[in-house]
Amino acid sequence: MSEEIRLSGEWFINETEEILPGTLHINESEKHIYLVLTKLCTPENPLSGIKARGKVSMIKGNIDTGGNILLYDCKFGGQHTQIFQRTQVAISVKYAFWNLNVANIEELRFPKVSVDFGEVLEWADLCFFESDYKDEMYAFKWKCEEKIEYSVDDNTCLTICPVFGGYPISVKQKEIHMNQKIVFQLSYEEPKQWRDIIKDIRILRNILSLGMCRSIYIDGIEYYHDSHKMEEIPEYIHPMKIFSGTGEVGKQKPGNPWEYLFTLKDLTDNGCMCLKNCFSKYQKLKPIVELATVAFHYKDISTEMLFLNLTQGLETYHARFVSDNPKVYFEMVDHLVQERYGVSSKDQYTSYALADRAFMISERNEDKTKQLHLKSRLGYLFYMRDEVWTGFIGYSREEFLQKMVDTRNYFTHYSESKENKIFSKEVMPYVNGILMAYLNFYILKEIGIEENKNLDSFRKKMVDINRTFDENKLDRI
Known part of the structure; x- marks a missing residue:
């Protein structure tokens, strides 16, 4: 209770x-x-x-x-x-x-907050217990790495530190629980409004959700306010608790490390460059990340809704990070095709080169339009990943691309005549898996995750989807 x-x-x-x-x-x-x-x-x-x-x-x-x-x-x-x-x-x-008393909302400013995101210990890999058996006795030592400090901008510093004894050691039946946790501290040179601090906390939460491939819930928050400074030690501010009424709650499980897209170490290698990108690019990445993580936050989401979210995520990524200008985009495609086939003009295109160009500029009259179509945007993103991963579900790359467009149009602009052109219910979960892998790949590319690691995650995901499809196909026989 x-x-x-x-x-x-x-x-x-x-x-x-x-x-x-x-x-x-x-x-x-x-x-x-x-x-x-x-x-x-x-x-x-x-x-x-x-x-x-x-x-x-x-x-x-x-x-x-x-x-x-x-x-x-x-x-x-x-x-x-x-x-x-x-x-x-x-x-x-x-x-x-x-224990906070301020005159108005403008005084709701804090120089620092501490956030506990729950079970992120394995993802962070900053602390652990080491056991030692000696003289017929077990001893446990708590070991931890140095805290990580990173300047988000001129006003904001993020500190990620391991903490032992966040709660008292407890004994339950035959089990002994010794507590450790990872605390994310956001410190501000100039105290920041709470409504803006919430945005920083959400960025961290979405980064963790993306990296761990599961929904992350805030376990606890503490705030520091200038009104709580001690007269004896003016530089010390006693932290106070913030109770949350967001309703965002779930079972705090550590997840499976082999499912992680990236870890804290991946973000902090190379001088915290990836962590820097997470914050500096977040406003541009925000809708794409939120569309990608919707599957973690809403476990009961339908395959149709997930498909629409992932398709929209890919379309938004292309518009924001590739091109939203048709003229620039067509030049980009031609440059890509010419470079790949070693030619210098369209007149030299072979049938293969023309097929590749048509895959990325799918409408015959699109060269004359003022906007890019979904089919072209998806074609470019699929083409940039050379591997063809759609054959195992029975489609060539061209058929898969056309099915994508027909299925999206069917769900958004319903027409009975289009029903026979869309993906079947049986194949939809695997299509979503493919789209999720592509979307994650491009997000991690923008964050700056090491390319080989990003490719390994992408290919592993595709192999898992392929294997699952084959196993389920055998069950249906």
Whole structure:
């Protein structure tokens, strides 16, 4: 049964300057926070309601037992009024800052936050326990690597450090649990607004999800605020807890290391260059990464929806990182074909060269249009990976490309006449696997993951899909 924290007190709503009694409910394990406010009716105003409506940025609470708590990103539900008695309203809360009292939302700035993303120990590979048997006794030593520090920009520093004893050592039946964790600290030269810090945390979360091929959930967050500086040691700020009400929760499992696309070491080799790319390119990569990781965050996603997401991800990647200018793109394709076949003009194209050009510029009249078609964008991305991985499901590269377009158009612009042109239900999961491998390859290319490692991950993924298809095909016989 989930434990719930209940805090009663008075709550001040900045937008309406109301002070109302209420109870805050915090469920840490389920990541839910809601506040129930109560306003008593009076004989003069038997239907007295609460002024606040919709969404407010901040509510400040003074707890009856002492202390205060600040609620951020608060969404009001419908009010329930009992005539001549009271009005109540339930408010969902995204974040609750323990022992923080600021005058307004502009003061919600922090010089540092620490985030625990749960089971990322094997991915980070910064610490471990080593056992030693001596004199008929077992001894355990905790060993760790040096923390990693990296300047994200002129204002932001990221520190990734192993921590021992994040929670007390516990004994359960015959098992002893000794705790270790990896903490990601974001430090800011100039204290940063919480709404912007959330964006930095999401970047880290999506990078971890992509690298580990699974959904990552925040296990805990601590904040540092200038109001908590100690008089005796001014440079020290005591960290305080942030409760999360995002509802983003799941079983924290370490995942399988052989499934990782990349590890922390891959990001930090070569002077943290890949880590730098993750942040500097993220605004451009963001929709592509989010489309690629949707399969991890939503395990019950349908094959059709996943197909649309992956197709859109590839199309978006081409538009942002290859070309969105038809004239430039056609010149790029011709240069690529001429270089590959060792010719200097279109007049010298062989039938093979013309077939390759047609694969990347698929519409006959596309040279005269002002926009690139999906078929051309996909053709280019498939062509740039020389290996043909579609034969095992029964298609040539040209057939596969046409099926991609027909299937996307069928799902987005439904027509019964197109139903016989799309991928079958049986083959769709393998098509999605192929698209996922391609999309991951291009994302890792932009991040700067070492090329051989990127290629190994790509080919391993394709071999796994091929083998699974063959095994399932045998089961159907």
